[in-house]
Amino acid sequence: MTTATPADPKRRALGKGLDSLLPRVPAKPAETPAAPAPEAEGGKPREISVESIDRNPYQTRTVMNQEQLSELSASITANGVVQPILVRPLANGRFQLIAGERRWRASMLAGKKTIPAILRQVSDEQALEITIVENLQRADLNPMEQARAFERLGREFHMTQEQIATRTGKDRASVGNFLRLLKLPNSVQQMVESGTLTFGHARAILALPDPEMMEEAAQLVIDRGLSVRNTEAWISAKLNPVKVEKPGKPEIHEDPNVREVREQLQRALGLKVTIDDHKGRGKVIIEYSKLEDFDTLLESLSRR
Amino acid sequence: MTTATPADPKRRALGKGLDSLLPRVPAKPAETPAAPAPEAEGGKPREISVESIDRNPYQTRTVMNQEQLSELSASITANGVVQPILVRPLANGRFQLIAGERRWRASMLAGKKTIPAILRQVSDEQALEITIVENLQRADLNPMEQARAFERLGREFHMTQEQIATRTGKDRASVGNFLRLLKLPNSVQQMVESGTLTFGHARAILALPDPEMMEEAAQLVIDRGLSVRNTEAWISAKLNPVKVEKPGKPEIHEDPNVREVREQLQRALGLKVTIDDHKGRGKVIIEYSKLEDFDTLLESLSRR
DNA sequence: TGTGTTTCACGTGAAACACA
DNA sequence: TGTGTTTCACGTGAAACACA
Structure with missing residues (x-):
């Protein structure tokens, strides 16, 4: 049971976003002690030119939510880019984007010349992996x-x-x-x-x-x-069509020995007997419909 | 049963946002056949100066998600404002914002001079009401x-x-x-x-x-x-503490005679006995947990 | 350890019931 | 009609079981 119990901290995080991390006044982003990107372990963010960044070739989602993009741009105009993007240096002196396409595009739209970025040497493989994982963590898939x-x-x-x-x-x-x-x-x-x-x-x-x-x-x-x-039940029924009996009534698949004993008992008492046995543990149920039968039964049972 | 059945159209709408309504190329917003604001029944959108708009005095949420705001602004730079805002004309020739504060702020941040707006004569009351309802429809409350x-x-x-x-x-x-x-x-x-x-x-x-x-x-x-x-059950139990017995087990309000007999029987057999009697009809249930006990029981019952 | 698969506890949202 | 309130069906996500 690890799902949402009342004090589950995962629930707390919902819907707050980055707001609390954002500076309330415009500040030179490089001086802001910004939160590091989730994947970046080391390295301080550096201001790099937005023009020197190449698009992430692994990013498949080219259609972005335009409204959100615009909002982000407006925030950048007001407060500067907050969370650094993640890039890797290329051989030609340029940078390739790994994570933060929205922040990058929004910054350009906001007219910024530079953007805080964390530089990291990652292989093609790692870059692709980070991109896929980042996409998965967006909630709208x-x-x-x-x-x-x-x-x-x-x-x-x-x-x-x-x-x-x-x-x-x-x-x-x-x-x-x-x-x-x-x-x-x-x-x-x-x-x-x-x-x-x-x-x-x-x-x-x-x-x-x-x-x-x-x-x-x-x-x-x-x-x-x-x-x-209902779908689960319907399909389960379709796959297991034999079992007509309910599991609560095991006397239909009665053990032959148990059946033998039960019938013997039934004849001896003249009353309906049910034996509900599970590997040597269980109940013997004797039904009566007249008080007279009950008395007879008591006699049998008490007499030792 | 009106909750989400497979083809529930409400589910379809999720996560797609306005994307499908957005023009793919920059266009003069006033010429775009934009979707009307949910609350606006009539009136074509008109371009009005962003400077001529006063903030909605009823809007209590002053802290907006800055990232989203920036994104919206970037989109506006790219595509223009899409969904018109809702304003009402004031006596002094200016306009008061009723719905669309984010779009308005994002437009200003994007450097726009005008914004498409639907003009509507609404009372103070109506304006407040629209604002509250709009807030409620944002998902993060x-x-x-x-x-x-x-x-x-x-x-x-x-x-x-x-x-x-x-x-x-x-x-x-x-x-x-x-x-x-x-x-x-x-x-x-x-x-x-x-x-x-x-x-x-x-x-x-x-x-x-x-x-x-x-x-x-x-x-x-x-x-x-x-x-x-569990909370529901615990509270229900706290509020209805009398009924100790379950409805299916009436033997707790056991008839004293029945109880007498049952205990006698239990002692004689050395096994747990339950008597479920309803006015002279019923069952005698004898539980055993070892096969040995079962055999002893059979002996008692068979011997007549 | 790794995977395939089924079952069911979870909180939400609305049906259902009660009362005025 | 309007409101107060409890109960439980809903789909999701993970626990649990099975097998290799």
């Missing part, structure tokens, strides 16, 4: 997008699910479950991508043995408006 | 802030809970439950404000009859890390 990002971390960086989980702050099982979405037939993946089907529904559907059944099930979920819990 | 906003709508505009619900897109019961938070003692309100206690915990605590008990309960919830469901 749909489940299929997350799945593809996890998949890439696994495939291109040979990270285990465990490592991906640690790196992105998710749970290992969740990483695994997102990855499983990629095994859905395309039509169903599309439904998840568009939000027609939730992550929970899709995950339940994955229990089915073939793509055709998954497509059928997805359609049925949508048509009937099944909840995730 | 904590439960206490929401409660105070609802309270204000009720107090200052004599809106019923039903009307508030319609106006803000919430459910009537939810509005009521938020309002109830204001009846919590201050210390507990503080815990909700800071996220130490969730909305669900607080609401359950409200069932208690006095503030002292509420404070005690809140502390207990935090100390023991109770879930909302």
